[in-house]
Amino acid sequence: MTTHVFIVDKTTFPLHLQYLFAGTGAKEKDVDFNGNPTSALYPSRKHAAEAGLVSMMADCSRIRSGDYIIFYLQASSAQEGRFYGVFQADGEPFLDRATNTQFLADQLGKNLTFRIKIKPYEVYAKGVTEWKALDEIRNIQSPCQMLWSLIYRKLKGNRGNTMITIYETERLVDLIRRENGNTPLPPSQYYDYNPVSAEIISSSTSYNYTGATVPFDILPRMIKKDADGLAYESHLQMYIVQNIGRNTNPSLDQAAGIAGNSLEWIGNEVSCGVGMQRIDIMLSMKIDDLHRRIVPIELKSVPAYSDNIRQIERYIDWIEQYYIPNRMSTIQPVLICKAGGLTSDIRTLFHSFNTRNKGRCLPLGYIEYSIGNQTITFSNVPY
DSSP: OOEEEEEEOTTHHHHHHHHTEEEEOOSOOOOTTTTOSOOSSOOGGGHHHHHHHHHHHHHHHTOOTTOEEEEEEOOOSSSOOEEEEEEEEOSOOEEOOOSSOOTTHHHHTSOOOEEEEEEESSOOSBOEEHIIIIIOOTTOOSGGGSOHHHHHHHHHTOOSEEEEOHHHHHHHHHHHHHHTTTOOOOOOSOEEEETTTTEEEEOOOOOOOOSOOBOOOOHHHHHHHHHTTOOOHHHHHHHHHHHTTTTSSHHHHHHHTOOTTOEEEEEEEEEOSSSSOEEEEEEEEEEETTEEEEEEEEEOSSOOOTHHHHHHHHHHHHIIIIITTTSOOEEOOEEEEESSOOOHHHHHHHHHHHHHTBTTBOOOEEEEEEEETTEEEEEEOOO
């Protein structure tokens, strides 16, 4: 299961605990393109605004029921930033797209359009400080053991919902447990936050979440943008992270080689350096008790072209140095492109890539997709 870290502040954190939900959003409140092929608010001239919203939807779409949720309470003049947990996703992500009134909008003081209900899992009173989690190197034998997903997030100053890897989860939860003497709060249905002690507390007050819970549906909008020749890579990413491994699009699961419950972790926009390098989608699959596979995926909403290979090789370099030492896995690089670009030159590049990286990773997987009849179909294409 994936762990998702939500960024909160001293105003929003108590509300998240009371009403048991997490969420992110932006100034643009209305998402009129959800389940809709057209948008009155985000025509082509506002592509960046729409793409930004869809990226946040993708962050939320990767959450599966039962995934772990940890809150990062931002630093204030009274205290430094802290990580609190552990909760679990309760159900599927949803959208509160109310134009004028979102649930708890006035109390939150900000727009949180993309939400997930949560439930307690192993809740501890005290949070572990950002210093202990990200800066202290006690018990760290190698730089690759540091919580790089959160360090990159801090350096880049964005993403209100950041996934962390399985081994990062183990380390962060261990730090939270130690901070609390390995003693969680007694089981409770309700929680609150005490700003004086900076602790989560059990509560006897019942709060009822009554906001809108609209399911995500990006496919109609993606089909329309494809027909109009407009960019939609963020939409494609959201569709894949939302549907992969769920058997909602069997062609996607079959092309990606996912069988049964093999998918154990999902990441999108996975930072892999202090620059702007990000892996579009990364999966971890458990093949059997002795074999795991890490799958970095490069996405393109256009046919394949030569520069795709350079990007994928950089991802493999990072995975070898930062991921594999913590969680031994076979690397399976994958390129997903729009159908129609597999020229003889591209085939030659693929074969050269495989020869050059033999022993480092499995041969490049190449998947094409096609859009038609109001659906999207994926195919694993031999080359």
